[in-house]
Amino acid sequence: MFLIKEIEFIDYNENEKIMINLINGATDIIDKDIYDKIINKNFNKLDKNVIDCMMERRYLFKNKIEYTTFLEELNNRIEELEKKATPNFLVVPSYACNLHCIYCYEQTYMIKGTTNIDPIKMVDLQFDRIDKIMEEYENQYGKTNDDIRITIMGGEPLLRCNLKTIDYIFEQAKKRNYTIDIVSNGVDLNYFIELFDKYKNTLHHIQITVDGIKKIHDKRRIFHDGRGSFDLIMNNIKLAIENDILIVLRVNVDDTNIKELPDLADILVKEFDHSENLKPYLYLLQDGGCSGEQNIINEKIGIETIFKLEEKNPNMSIFRKKFHPENFIESIFSDTPYQPVLRHCGASKNQYILDCKSNVYKCWHGIGNNNYRVGTFYPKYELDNNKTSDWFNRSVEKISKCKECKYRYICGTGCPAAKHMSDENMNIKEASCVDYKELIKTIVLEKMKNN
Numbered sequence: 001m002f003l004i005k006e007i008e009f010i011d012y013n014e015n016e017k018i019m020i021n022l023i024n025g026a027t028d029i030i031d032k033d034i035y036d037k038i039i040n041k042n043f044n045k046l047d048k049n050v051i052d053c054m055m056e057r058r059y060l061f062k063n064k065i066e067y068t069t070f071l072e073e074l075n076n077r078i079e080e081l082e083k084k085a086t087p088n089f090l091v092v093p094s095y096a097c098n099l100h101c102i103y104c105y106e107q108t109y110m111i112k113g114t115t116n117i118d119p120i121k122m123v124d125l126q127f128d129r130i131d132k133i134m135e136e137y138e139n140q141y142g143k144t145n146d147d148i149r150i151t152i153m154g155g156e157p158l159l160r161c162n163l164k165t166i167d168y169i170f171e172q173a174k175k176r177n178y179t180i181d182i183v184s185n186g187v188d189l190n191y192f193i194e195l196f197d198k199y200k201n202t203l204h205h206i207q208i209t210v211d212g213i214k215k216i217h218d219k220r221r222i223f224h225d226g227r228g229s230f231d232l233i234m235n236n237i238k239l240a241i242e243n244d245i246l247i248v249l250r251v252n253v254d255d256t257n258i259k260e261l262p263d264l265a266d267i268l269v270k271e272f273d274h275s276e277n278l279k280p281y282l283y284l285l286q287d288g289g290c291s292g293e294q295n296i297i298n299e300k301i302g303i304e305t306i307f308k309l310e311e312k313n314p315n316m317s318i319f320r321k322k323f324h325p326e327n328f329i330e331s332i333f334s335d336t337p338y339q340p341v342l343r344h345c346g347a348s349k350n351q352y353i354l355d356c357k358s359n360v361y362k363c364w365h366g367i368g369n370n371n372y373r374v375g376t377f378y379p380k381y382e383l384d385n386n387k388t389s390d391w392f393n394r395s396v397e398k399i400s401k402c403k404e405c406k407y408r409y410i411c412g413t414g415c416p417a418a419k420h421m422s423d424e425n426m427n428i429k430e431a432s433c434v435d436y437k438e439l440i441k442t443i444v445l446e447k448m449k450n451n
C-alpha cells in the first residue's frame with residue numbers, strides 16, 4: 001500500500017482527526033486508532049472497509065508506481081486544460097483616475113495619462129489584437145462555448161470624459177457576443193446608466209471598492225483635494241442596483257478597518273436588503289501599496305478575526321470571504337470534487353492585457369509598469385517570447401520547490417505579485433508561498449463549528 005503525501009491531518013477533538021486529500025478535496029473524520037495505523041503505515045491492521053474507502057478516495061494506492069502514474073496522468077490532464085483555458089482580456093482605456101487612494105499602487109505606474117492617438121482608433125486596435133488572439137486560439141483548440149470576458153479597468157475607466165470610448169468598447173464586445181465586466185471606483189457611474197441599459201446583455205458586473213463605513217472609507221478612498229468619496233459611491237451603487245446592474249463590492253481589509261466590518265455589513269443589509277444585485281466580498285490586503293506595510297494583517301489572524309466578528313454579528317455573512325484556499329474549502333463543504341491546478345491564475349494561462357499605449361501585459365499588477373510589459377500591439381505586434389514563456393511556465397511542474405510541495409494542487413505556484421510594492425523583487429520564476437497548512441486548518445475548523 002502507498003499513502004499519498006498530499007494529505008493533511010487536523011486535530012478535530014480528543015478522539016478524532018480530520019483527514020483531507022489535498023489533490024481532490026476528499027475529507028473524512030477518522031478516529032485516533034485509525035489515524036495511528038495510517039501514519040505508522042500499519043495498513044494490514046486496518047479494516048478492509050477502511051482500506052477500500054481510502055483507495056476509492058485516493059488517499060491510498062496499491063503501490064508507488066500506481067500513485068506516480070496517477071499523478072502523471074493527472075498533471076497531463078490539467079496541463080491540457082490549462083493550455084486551452086478560454087482566453088480572457090483586459091483593456092485599459094486610460095490611466096487617468098479621479099481618486100487618489102492612500103494605498104493605490106497605481107501611483108507607482110510608470111505610465112500615466114491616456115492614449116496618444118484617437119481613443120476610438122485605440123479600441124479598434126485592441127479589438128483587432130483580441131480577434132487575432134482568438135483566431136490563433138481557435139485554430140489550435142477549436143471554438144469554445146465558454147463566455148469570452150473583457151474586463152475594462154484603468155486608472156478609472158468610468159470617467160465621464162471616457163463615455164464615448166466605453167460605449168465603443170461595449171459596441172465591439174456586443175458585436176462579437178463577448179461579455180464585459182468593469183473595475184471602477186464608482187464615482188462617475190451615474191453618467192453611464194443609460195449606456196449600461198443599452199448594453200444590458202453585454203455587461204456582466206461592475207466591481208466597486210468600498211473600504212468600510214463612511215469614516216473609514218473617507219480616509220482611504222479620497223479625491224485629489226482630500227474629500228471623501230463614500231456618499232457619492234454609495235448613491236451610485238444604489239442607482240446601479242435599482243437599474244438591475246450587478247455590483248460586486250470589494251472591501252480591502254487591513255488592521256485599520258477590520259473591526260468596523262460589522263458596521264459596514266449592517267449598512268449593506270439595511271440599504272440593500274440582501275439584493276441579488278449586490279455581491280460584497282472581503283479581501284485581506286497582501287500589501288499596503290503606497291501606504292506601506294504597517295497595517296497589513298497576517299491572513300490567519302485576519303480570518304480568525306473575521307469569523308469571530310461573524311459569530312457576534314450574523315450580518316457579516318453578507319460578505320463572501322476571498323481567503324487563499326477558498327475554492328478548495330468550498331469544494332469540501334459543498335461536497336463537490338475539487339479541480340486541482342498547476343497554475344495560480346490567468347496570467348500563466350491565456351490572459352492578455354492591452355493598454356491605451358499599445359502595451360501588452362500578462363499580470364494585472366504589471367499594468368503600467370515597463371518591467372512587466374511582455375510586448376506591444378501597435379504600430380507592430382511584437383511579443384517578447386522569453387517573457388511570455390516565463391509566464392506560461394509558471395507552473396508547479398516547472399518550479400522545483402512547488403514540484404515537491406504537498407499543497408501544489410491548491411496553490412499553483414502562488415501570486416508572484418502579492419508583494420508587488422518592490423517590483424524588482426517580483427520574480428515570476430520563483431515560488432510565492434502562502435501558509436496553506438495553517439489557513440486550511442483554521443478555516444476548516446471554523447466551518448466545522450457551524451456544520
Ligand code: SF4
Pocket residue numbers: 344345346347362363364365366414415416417418
Ligand atoms: S497579480 Fe497575481 S493573481 Fe493577479 S494576475 Fe498577477 S500573478 Fe495573477
Ligand code: SF4
Pocket residue numbers: 396401402403405406407408409411412413414431432433434436
Ligand atoms: S508557491 Fe509555495 S505553497 Fe505554493 S505550491 Fe509552491 S512551494 Fe507550495
